[in-house]
Amino acid sequence: MSQAGEREFTKLLSPATGYGVVVGLGAAFAVLMIGFTYLQRRFTRFDTNNASEFATASRSIKPGLICAGIVSAWTWSATLLQSSAATYQSGLSAAWWYGVGGTIQIGFFAAIAAKVKMNANGATTFLQICKARYGTGCHILFTFYALVCAHIVAGSLVLGASATINALTGASIEACNFLLPIGIAIYVIAGGLRATFICDFTHTVILFVIIYLFMFSAYATSPALGSISSMYKLLVEAAQTTPVEGNEQGSYLTMKSNSGILFAGCTIASGFSGVFCDQGYWQRAIASRPESTTRAYMLGGLSWFAIPWAFGTTMGLSSRALQSTPAYPTYPYALSASQQSAGLVAPAAAVALLGKGGAVAILLATFMAATSAASAELIAVSSIVVYDIFGTYWKPLSGKQVVFWSHLVIALAAIWFGAWSCILHKAKIDLGWLFYIQGVCLTPAVVPIGLTVSWGRMSRISAFYGTIFGTVCGMIGWMLGCWKVYGEINTVNLAKPYAAISGSAPGLVMSTLATLILAYFFPGSNDWTATRAIHQADDEASTDSKGEPVSAHIASAPMPEKNFTDEKHQDANSTTVQTVDVNAESPGEANETYEREIIEELDLGLLQKVFVRASIISSSMAMIITFIVPIPMFAAHYVFSLGFFKFWIVASFIWVFLAGSFCIILPVWESRVELVSICKSLLGFARIKTKTGY
Numbered sequence: 001m002s003q004a005g006e007r008e009f010t011k012l013l014s015p016a017t018g019y020g021v022v023v024g025l026g027a028a029f030a031v032l033m034i035g036f037t038y039l040q041r042r043f044t045r046f047d048t049n050n051a052s053e054f055a056t057a058s059r060s061i062k063p064g065l066i067c068a069g070i071v072s073a074w075t076w077s078a079t080l081l082q083s084s085a086a087t088y089q090s091g092l093s094a095a096w097w098y099g100v101g102g103t104i105q106i107g108f109f110a111a112i113a114a115k116v117k118m119n120a121n122g123a124t125t126f127l128q129i130c131k132a133r134y135g136t137g138c139h140i141l142f143t144f145y146a147l148v149c150a151h152i153v154a155g156s157l158v159l160g161a162s163a164t165i166n167a168l169t170g171a172s173i174e175a176c177n178f179l180l181p182i183g184i185a186i187y188v189i190a191g192g193l194r195a196t197f198i199c200d201f202t203h204t205v206i207l208f209v210i211i212y213l214f215m216f217s218a219y220a221t222s223p224a225l226g227s228i229s230s231m232y233k234l235l236v237e238a239a240q241t242t243p244v245e246g247n248e249q250g251s252y253l254t255m256k257s258n259s260g261i262l263f264a265g266c267t268i269a270s271g272f273s274g275v276f277c278d279q280g281y282w283q284r285a286i287a288s289r290p291e292s293t294t295r296a297y298m299l300g301g302l303s304w305f306a307i308p309w310a311f312g313t314t315m316g317l318s319s320r321a322l323q324s325t326p327a328y329p330t331y332p333y334a335l336s337a338s339q340q341s342a343g344l345v346a347p348a349a350a351v352a353l354l355g356k357g358g359a360v361a362i363l364l365a366t367f368m369a370a371t372s373a374a375s376a377e378l379i380a381v382s383s384i385v386v387y388d389i390f391g392t393y394w395k396p397l398s399g400k401q402v403v404f405w406s407h408l409v410i411a412l413a414a415i416w417f418g419a420w421s422c423i424l425h426k427a428k429i430d431l432g433w434l435f436y437i438q439g440v441c442l443t444p445a446v447v448p449i450g451l452t453v454s455w456g457r458m459s460r461i462s463a464f465y466g467t468i469f470g471t472v473c474g475m476i477g478w479m480l481g482c483w484k485v486y487g488e489i490n491t492v493n494l495a496k497p498y499a500a501i502s503g504s505a506p507g508l509v510m511s512t513l514a515t516l517i518l519a520y521f522f523p524g525s526n527d528w529t530a531t532r533a534i535h536q537a538d539d540e541a542s543t544d545s546k547g548e549p550v551s552a553h554i555a556s557a558p559m560p561e562k563n564f565t566d567e568k569h570q571d572a573n574s575t576t577v578q579t580v581d582v583n584a585e586s587p588g589e590a591n592e593t594y595e596r597e598i599i600e601e602l603d604l605g606l607l608q609k610v611f612v613r614a615s616i617i618s619s620s621m622a623m624i625i626t627f628i629v630p631i632p633m634f635a636a637h638y639v640f641s642l643g644f645f646k647f648w649i650v651a652s653f654i655w656v657f658l659a660g661s662f663c664i665i666l667p668v669w670e671s672r673v674e675l676v677s678i679c680k681s682l683l684g685f686a687r688i689k690t691k692t693g694y
């Protein structure tokens with residue numbers, strides 16, 4: 001049993017290693033992206049100097065890469081660290097609930113994404129849809145929510161990663177707060193949204209490999225644990241020495257956990273707000289091919305579930321099981337409350353399982369999680385600022401101006417996120433705090449935003465006042481809950497679970513009720529003409545007949561005749577491959593025209609069917625993972641037998657392997673033609689270079 005007291009984390013790695021990972025890997029990704037962007041410009045029809053390619057990847061991404069992108073963008077530092085911390089505290093139910101709390105929203109978002117394609121396929125941000133439907137008041141309100149969301153997400157990504165790097169290596173938290181987002185900004189600027197998808201893919205591959213590594217170590221190879229049975233035995237002992245209050249028999253091996261259920265409520269609220277208020281999610285829905293958006297989101301949601309469930313279970317339980325062993329980094333003490341809240345449960349397990357190698361692996365996993373999600377966040381913020389603030393309230397922007405301002409905003413946002421994370425750190429706000437507060441702050445906007453793209457009855461009044469009413473109820477509930485349950489309203493108590501749920505539940509429920517009631521009495525016109533007329537800024541689309549730029553926000557320019565041919569023509573004499581557009585003069589025009597083809601070819605009837613199918617599948621999936629699997633075990637007060645625990649762990653292995661296949665193999669398979677073509681072109685190009693000597 002661990003002694004009472006606390007001490008600092010043993011640092012197995014040097015600060016130089018910490019800086020090396022942050023700066024070195026950041027630079028490696030930047031080089032990769034610059035190389036990728038070069039290949040993309042040279043051998044494909046897509047050019048990142050084009051505004052819509054930069055912000056929406058020309059709406060052409062295939063489902064496998066979208067799936068990897070969703071998994072990657074939704075795998076935050078918190079997904080790894082907070083799921084493990086909650087499992088350490090409440091037992092294995094918490095990892096399941098963390099998975100539920102993030103997955104069901106992605107399922108519902110899959111249905112909403114079909115509606116985006118039907119009703120506003122030319123939009124770049126969800127805020128443009130709000131503006132087109134409701135006007136300025138709602139646009140400003142939801143822009144505020146989107147920016148609050150970006151700040152909470154960015155803070156938790158950067159702070160979670162910096163705290164882990166600091167605990168493992170001693171590198172300064174403040175320095176990491178700046179170095180992480182700045183390194184990410186460099187590669188995002190180099191490659192735009194398509195580049196972040198490619199980086200997401202690379203990150204996801206590395207992340208899954210590290211998850212497999214820890215799972216095999218915990219359940220098969222580690223001398224300290226090494227089998228499911230020995231994990232089970234140590235957890236039974238832990239329940240005797242440090243039982244969990246509110247769990248059946250104080251056990252870590254039960255779904256009957258009061259703190260687990262409370263965590264479920266908080267994580268579901270936090271997850272809904274993190275999906276619907278985050279432009280990063282809409283950006284991905286907009287970036288995908290219309291016909292595959294929903295499938296990609298479904299696959300993404302199911303794949304993502306494996307990460308908190310499998311990783312949280314493995315690392316949270318390993319940390320609990322091994323905390324009395326000398327290899328544990330705070331031995332002979334358990335982790336303090338502040339160390340747990342800072343997200344150090346998984347790093348502690350990694351070190352206890354694999355020593356220095358484990359420290360390096362968790363460092364890499366945290367870095368990958370933070371960078372891939374933060375890259376999505378940087379693009380999201382730049383889209384909001386450029387399209388919804390500059391383009392809407394300052395002046396119309398041409399495509400070139402959009403790209404210029406996007407680059408500048410990404411660079412400034414990266415520096416600001418560094419400063420913002422330092423402010424939070426100085427205010428003693430950490431990953432756990434931000435996790436609980438996210439639902440409180442953002443749930444009132446979830447349903448009004450979701451219905452904006454999907455329900456014709458929504459009106460300016462129902463969206464605006466529904467959100468405001470939910471916000472007021474949520475804030476009152478938050479303060480009252482904190483005061484009644486914890487006795488005093490202060491920073492620490494406000495982010496405790498009962499306070500958080502007293503704020504997020506009324507925020508979600510009351511805003512939903514108010515929105516529905518107001519929409520009944522003050523219905524909208526069910527007219528989607530304005531949202532379907534939204535078009536993003538591009539070199540061609542944003543210039544009117546006199547060559548003047550038109551609004552980057554809504555340009556209802558008529559669609560041009562199709563003039564793009566998708567074929568790549570190989571010049572037999574030069575052996576170099578070029579994208580040839582028979583009429584377009586520049587790659588920018590090629591992007592533009594390709595995209596317009598996609599927009600023109602939308603089959604609304606088919607998309608409506610996709611919407612209905614996605615709604616049915618996501619509701620069924622939500623029922624299964626939220627009620628059918630866990631609730632009977634909760635109601636029966638079931639404590640896992642060794643046999644059932646083995647089944648549970650094997651199921652998590654299978655799920656994580658399937659998820660890995662979706663995210664790693666599918667994107668490569670789908671792009672096999674392009675990959676082979678680029679490889680052939682590269683080989684041909686290299687041969688010519690050798691022959692001609694330049």
Ligand SMILES: NC(N)=O
Nearest residue numbers: 074076078079102
């Ligand atoms: N992305 C989350 N909720 O971990």
